[in-house]
Amino acid sequence: KLLHSALNFLKDFYEKKASFMQKQEPAGPPPPAGFESYKNNAQSGGVMQLIEQIITEAKAMEAEAIRSEEDAQKAYEDFVKETNASIEAKSKDIVEKSEQKAKAEVELVETKESKEAVMLELEQLSNYNAELHQSCDFVVKNFELRQTARDEEVEALRQAKAILSGAKFEEFLQEA
Numbered sequence: 001k002l003l004h005s006a007l008n009f010l011k012d013f014y015e016k017k018a019s020f021m022q023k024q025e026p027a028g029p030p031p032p033a034g035f036e037s038y039k040n041n042a043q044s045g046g047v048m049q050l051i052e053q054i055i056t057e058a059k060a061m062e063a064e065a066i067r068s069e070e071d072a073q074k075a076y077e078d079f080v081k082e083t084n085a086s087i088e089a090k091s092k093d094i095v096e097k098s099e100q101k102a103k104a105e106v107e108l109v110e111t112k113e114s115k116e117a118v119m120l121e122l123e124q125l126s127n128y129n130a131e132l133h134q135s136c137d138f139v140v141k142n143f144e145l146r147q148t149a150r151d152e153e154v155e156a157l158r159q160a161k162a163i164l165s166g167a168k169f170e171e172f173l174q175e176a
Contacts, residue, residue, distance in 0.1 A: 003058065007051045 003051055003055045007048060007055065010048050010051070
């Protein structure tokens, strides 16, 4: 706005000046040979064109800045969405892993209790096995003695039966 008002002021000023200006012939002799007469540079546009160029460049820079700001805002919004989604996913992951950990801890406690029960049962079975082994060892160790004693008992029962049946006692004495 400031540049527009400066440009309008200069236009008004130069239009008024042009209306009051007297046109004169150049004073003095013509320029010497080798010198050209003074002319405004054809490529230069003067102060007004310079201000117009500045206004055009300022508009372009403003449009670029607005476009850049919009791009940055969109990138920021995308970043915030991605970050929020990532945070939400991580939070869900934490909850799931916490649940898994709790289940694993429960299983661990149950497994330890089960192990203790199995170890107690194994100890009881081991003690029972030891008792049976001692009993079997006794039977095996005394098997011959018991067999001899039983054979003698069976023989004694035969003799008693024979005596009770009326057999001769003398025959049994000779055998023994």
